[in-house]
Amino acid sequence: MTFDGSQKIIGKGAQAEVLLYHEFAYKVYNQSYPTEWIAFEKQQQQAVNKAGLCPVKYYDTDDPHIIKMDLVVGEQLEKSVPKAPEEGFGLLAKAFCFVHEADASNTTIPPLSDTAGLMLSDEEKAEVLPVIDRLSQKYKSCICHLDMHFLNIMIPNDTPLIADKINYTIIDWMNTRVAPPVFDYARTYVIFNEFAKEALEFYKAAVWPDVQTLGISEEDFFEAVKVCTILRSKE
DSSP states (O other): OOOOSOOEEEEEOSSEEEEEETTEEEEEEOTTSOHHHHHHHHHHHHHHHHTTSOOOOEEOOSSTTEEEEEOOOSEEGGGTTTTOHHHHHHHHHHHHHHHHTSOOTTOOOOBHHHHTTTTOOHHHHHHHHHHHHHHHHHSOOEEEOSOOSGGGEEEOTTOOOOGGGOOOEEOOOTTOEEEOHHHHHHHHHHHHHHHOGGGHHHHHHHHHHHHHHTTOOHHHHHHHHHHHHHHHHTO
8 A cells, every 4th residue: 555645643653653644544564563463453343343332443455564444533531631630530430331331242352261371481371371260250251442541542622521421432452352351450450550650549449439349359350460460561
């Protein structure tokens, strides 16, 4: 695929940059990035479309390293949180519930237990997989985003943060899996612990009522945190 020079970079990560081009977004991966992983990402997006979790559709291009995507007009929640932290963390908590309440029957999203061990050593598998198995037997599984944070929640431009009234769009579903929700909450705890330790208490205060409503014990929560810490270290 060849761009005509009018494209504009609107996002950049370790493996890809996102371009605005003719009213669509294009995710352009490094040529070294495996094309089978890009194909898997497109399958994931189709599954979350089907589950009603995200309206953004992905389209094939003539280059397997480029995905054409519907453009999300808005800004990342991260930009608004410093001005309204209580509302921002409240919206994050509601986003978790929105995802976890989706219909997971007949989904093509793989279980966490099927993929968690792919990048682990035998010693790490012995530590991680039994915990996933135990908690998967103890708690009901659902669709989990597993990368839920302020950069992956888009809100309309110039929208005041009133958590009950915002039409937000959750993006970046590559990591989504079917698993007990404790792993979703734990994964975000790990992300805050890595990048913004000062936010951990705000985060826990926002989500803990929902965690307790699900019957998740604090011990199980921090067992899931250990698992997510190991899994994240392999990314």
